[in-house]
Amino acid sequence: MNMNNGIPLAQASALYRPDADIGSPPVLADPQALLNAFHPDYLGSSVTKLAVGANAGDSCQRELAGLLQAEAIIDEADLAGAPVTDIDVLVIGGGGAGCAAALAAAERGARVLLVTKLRLGDSNTVMAEGGIQVAIEPDDSIQRHIEDTLRGGHDIGNPELVAAMAEDGPDVIRWLIRAGMQFEQTASGDLHTRRAGGMNAARIVHCRDYTGLEMMRVLRESVIQHRAIEVWEQSPAVELLSNEDGRKCVGAVFKSLIDGRFRMVRTHSVILATGGVGRLHLNGFPTSNHLGATGDGLVLAYRIGACLRDLDSFQYHPTGLVYPPHLSGKLVTEGVRAAGAWMLNAAGQRFVDELLPRDIVSAAILRECQEGRCVRVDDGRVGVWLDTPRLERSQPGLLERQFPKLLARFRVSGVDPRHDPLLIHPTLHYQNGGVVIDVNGATTVPGLYAVGEVAGGIHGRNRIMGNALLEIISFGRRAGVAATAQRDRGPKKVTLEHVNRARRDLTLAGIPLTQAAPQILPDYAAKGIWNR
Amino acid sequence: MESLNTILLHPDRRIGADMERWRKAGGGQALARAAVDPAAVREAIREADLRGLGGSGFPVWRKWDAVAAESPKPDKYLVVNGNEDEPGTYKDRLLLEETPHQVIEGALVAALATGANRVVFYVNPDLALSLAALKTAIELWQASELLDLASTALGRPLELTLLPGSGHYIGGEETAAMEWIEGRFPFPRGKPPYPAQVGVHGCPTLINNVETLAQVSHIVAHGAEWFRSLGKAPGTGTKLYSLSGDVLYPAVYELPMGTTLRELIFVHGGGLLSGKPLKAVFTGGPSCTLLAPVDLDVALDFDSLRARGGSLGTGAMIVISEGTGIVKRVAEYMRFFAHSSCGQCMSCKTGTATMSLLLDRIDTGRGTAADLATLENLCAMLPGTGRCHLITGVVQLLDSSFRHFKHEYRQALR
Numbered sequence: 001m002n003m004n005n006g007i008p009l010a011q012a013s014a015l016y017r018p019d020a021d022i023g024s025p026p027v028l029a030d031p032q033a034l035l036n037a038f039h040p041d042y043l044g045s046s047v048t049k050l051a052v053g054a055n056a057g058d059s060c061q062r063e064l065a066g067l068l069q070a071e072a073i074i075d076e077a078d079l080a081g082a083p084v085t086d087i088d089v090l091v092i093g094g095g096g097a098g099c100a101a102a103l104a105a106a107e108r109g110a111r112v113l114l115v116t117k118l119r120l121g122d123s124n125t126v127m128a129e130g131g132i133q134v135a136i137e138p139d140d141s142i143q144r145h146i147e148d149t150l151r152g153g154h155d156i157g158n159p160e161l162v163a164a165m166a167e168d169g170p171d172v173i174r175w176l177i178r179a180g181m182q183f184e185q186t187a188s189g190d191l192h193t194r195r196a197g198g199m200n201a202a203r204i205v206h207c208r209d210y211t212g213l214e215m216m217r218v219l220r221e222s223v224i225q226h227r228a229i230e231v232w233e234q235s236p237a238v239e240l241l242s243n244e245d246g247r248k249c250v251g252a253v254f255k256s257l258i259d260g261r262f263r264m265v266r267t268h269s270v271i272l273a274t275g276g277v278g279r280l281h282l283n284g285f286p287t288s289n290h291l292g293a294t295g296d297g298l299v300l301a302y303r304i305g306a307c308l309r310d311l312d313s314f315q316y317h318p319t320g321l322v323y324p325p326h327l328s329g330k331l332v333t334e335g336v337r338a339a340g341a342w343m344l345n346a347a348g349q350r351f352v353d354e355l356l357p358r359d360i361v362s363a364a365i366l367r368e369c370q371e372g373r374c375v376r377v378d379d380g381r382v383g384v385w386l387d388t389p390r391l392e393r394s395q396p397g398l399l400e401r402q403f404p405k406l407l408a409r410f411r412v413s414g415v416d417p418r419h420d421p422l423l424i425h426p427t428l429h430y431q432n433g434g435v436v437i438d439v440n441g442a443t444t445v446p447g448l449y450a451v452g453e454v455a456g457g458i459h460g461r462n463r464i465m466g467n468a469l470l471e472i473i474s475f476g477r478r479a480g481v482a483a484t485a486q487r488d489r490g491p492k493k494v495t496l497e498h499v500n501r502a503r504r505d506l507t508l509a510g511i512p513l514t515q516a517a518p519q520i521l522p523d524y525a526a527k528g529i530w531n532r
Numbered sequence: 533m534e535s536l537n538t539i540l541l542h543p544d545r546r547i548g549a550d551m552e553r554w555r556k557a558g559g560g561q562a563l564a565r566a567a568v569d570p571a572a573v574r575e576a577i578r579e580a581d582l583r584g585l586g587g588s589g590f591p592v593w594r595k596w597d598a599v600a601a602e603s604p605k606p607d608k609y610l611v612v613n614g615n616e617d618e619p620g621t622y623k624d625r626l627l628l629e630e631t632p633h634q635v636i637e638g639a640l641v642a643a644l645a646t647g648a649n650r651v652v653f654y655v656n657p658d659l660a661l662s663l664a665a666l667k668t669a670i671e672l673w674q675a676s677e678l679l680d681l682a683s684t685a686l687g688r689p690l691e692l693t694l695l696p697g698s699g700h701y702i703g704g705e706e707t708a709a710m711e712w713i714e715g716r717f718p719f720p721r722g723k724p725p726y727p728a729q730v731g732v733h734g735c736p737t738l739i740n741n742v743e744t745l746a747q748v749s750h751i752v753a754h755g756a757e758w759f760r761s762l763g764k765a766p767g768t769g770t771k772l773y774s775l776s777g778d779v780l781y782p783a784v785y786e787l788p789m790g791t792t793l794r795e796l797i798f799v800h801g802g803g804l805l806s807g808k809p810l811k812a813v814f815t816g817g818p819s820c821t822l823l824a825p826v827d828l829d830v831a832l833d834f835d836s837l838r839a840r841g842g843s844l845g846t847g848a849m850i851v852i853s854e855g856t857g858i859v860k861r862v863a864e865y866m867r868f869f870a871h872s873s874c875g876q877c878m879s880c881k882t883g884t885a886t887m888s889l890l891l892d893r894i895d896t897g898r899g900t901a902a903d904l905a906t907l908e909n910l911c912a913m914l915p916g917t918g919r920c921h922l923i924t925g926v927v928q929l930l931d932s933s934f935r936h937f938k939h940e941y942r943q944a945l946r
Contacts, residue, residue, distance in 0.1 A: 071806065075855035075856065076855060076856040076857050076860060076861075077854075077855045077856055077857045079857060079860060080857035080859055080860060080895065080940070080943070080944050081895070081896065081897035081943075081944045082896065082897065083896055083897055083898075084896050492867075493864060493867070495864075500777075500778060500805060503778075503805045503806050504780060504805060507780055507805060507806070508780070513806050
């Protein structure tokens, strides 16, 4: 994206007129050709083939492949003297999916330990602004929700998983409301819904533009208040533990960011809810993700032998901010486009239908940028306009009413979205693929569950808005219930046998063991924290 | 590498339960020869210096001669011990699965040489594939003229039985096996009397490991001189080494008895994973000990290892690379032994449990110097206190880990 083309920011700002007369966007004749030419997933240079593991031979994003085929960061010797904790259900990850799983397991009488890399609630869940997709309107149905989800994912999602999620929808909302979550309501007291990109009915229920934050608020309180759930913060998982033949997951190893010590947890059910990969900055993109989204769950699951899928497919959200610099990569919710905002290139023209699926809109923005019809900031980054002033003009007061978080974010930076258009560029937002799961969140490795962004198969190659928040609660609760069903006496022996197996495979495949994974924190954040 | 897999695991012999192919490859000749002159078999075994390959290293001919000298009361038993359950050992299951006829022929030659008329194949019940192959093979034998030939030579009918073991580790001990064959829980018996005099149902009983008996037919067919020349002196013949742990190619390797540890790990095993340095090797067996990197060039045969205070055991070599916690590994072994102790001798029952408890405590960072001192005291007190060898072997393991890695125990203390 560092291209020295486009119109400088100052010049473009001066040219911008919120009242200019603009026609309809051009009709997109061949969306697939657009994706092939501009979407990073489809560029040959960003994809490679995995050489070892359960997915050997599959395509995978190049940087991610390096991490999946890397050496472990601990050895058995590191575990000498490490204290061991026994627990019924271990949940790794303190976002929405992890909390939902922990609550579901605890409601069924299990003792639960929830361990999170940073702090409870420090996750992408709180960043979700748009809302939750759930079929509740009279003209809508579960079936249409399933169809929209599958079609939006280019028809490669697992229909069984999608159906399970869509059916759970109304129940999820009921559960959240009972837990205390607030939703936007109509004058008559019904849940207010919005229609978003790629869907055939108004289906997004939301809490203004901070739905995820509100959801996390109630989940966090429920988890803290539940007596059967213990929470460890600032304890990243550095490795899973396996039984003597390395085929079953029986726990995990954590390294405290506070005192640097290793701790082992022994259990018969591990629920991975570690989220996505944004902070790996795949293909050099900025990201909307929180600091801890470094794909640790994928690495750990792959090493212990779990099957992954769609590792070459990521979602680049069309409307990531470019300017001001400190907000680079941060998200402008799709709700703004759903409410009617247009996107304009530097020449002041619409170039794509704003409500097409995210991958196509992103590819269109990247096309504008590569072909020079973009706005350039001083440091070389480029973008196109999101025309919020025009939205404000057509529906006065809308931004303040429905998008207070957006306005608050800009209040200190001298940009007012009501008067100035926002400069946007696609930002790495979501990992479409992930660990292969069944309807209970169970992976192909016994004892290991995966829920939330780390799991794959639901969104195919492209997620449509609002399904992520639904997925984390739906599958989080399913996995929490399934994990408590395991009632054996727990593992006899915990080992790192799977690490040895991975090392053997890597050596036989001729891959040098120089890189270590998981990454835990991005390089720019790790200094001084991790090496303490 | 022409020394690899020459006899027992020769590719021509790894054909499973297919009897016709086995006969075509020369199977059955040794039995025919033994039928003519059983006494010569014992002489050949003695000259070949065949040892008990199940872990003891005891000269085979001494057991055989003792059984042969007894008169049947009214039967004589031969027990083929396939209750393989040692950590890191997986050679017998391979022999039974891929070369069952070789084992059966060896057992029948031994039966002729010692006059045993009841042959019991006693196999770990968890080895489903081995059991299946052996079952098919025994059925083929019972319909073959080879068994009639052997019965005629013996002068009374030879009876072959397949008996799955109890699934207990201790069931591999020879007197425990006899208890199980008689239909009771496998508690080891006190010795003497020795099985050669009073064994299964009070009859003279010969009990040998699967690998030992598999060697017999080859000694009879090719002669003791040939067999001695296979090994690297003082070892004779070949040995199956079960290599596992942090090596690139873990597998069972048949190599000349007396091959060095270095050759086994670096030539055949492909070296250590991630190119890390070698830290230690656990030799598997009833009395497993630790070998350190200084032992790399020691010959892996019974006498050379015993001279260094170690033991070859079953030939299992569990390789540990730098970066592995010895305390954790020993604690895991101890948990296994505490679980496996049959519990009839108080010293073993409480000794293994106490040592396991203390090791767990040290391993998880809660141990004190007093715990370590207690362990050392137990090491001095316990050896030789049980009916069988288990508690002595356990102490040997702990003791050898103290000898090489005492500092790691100290480091792990609270």
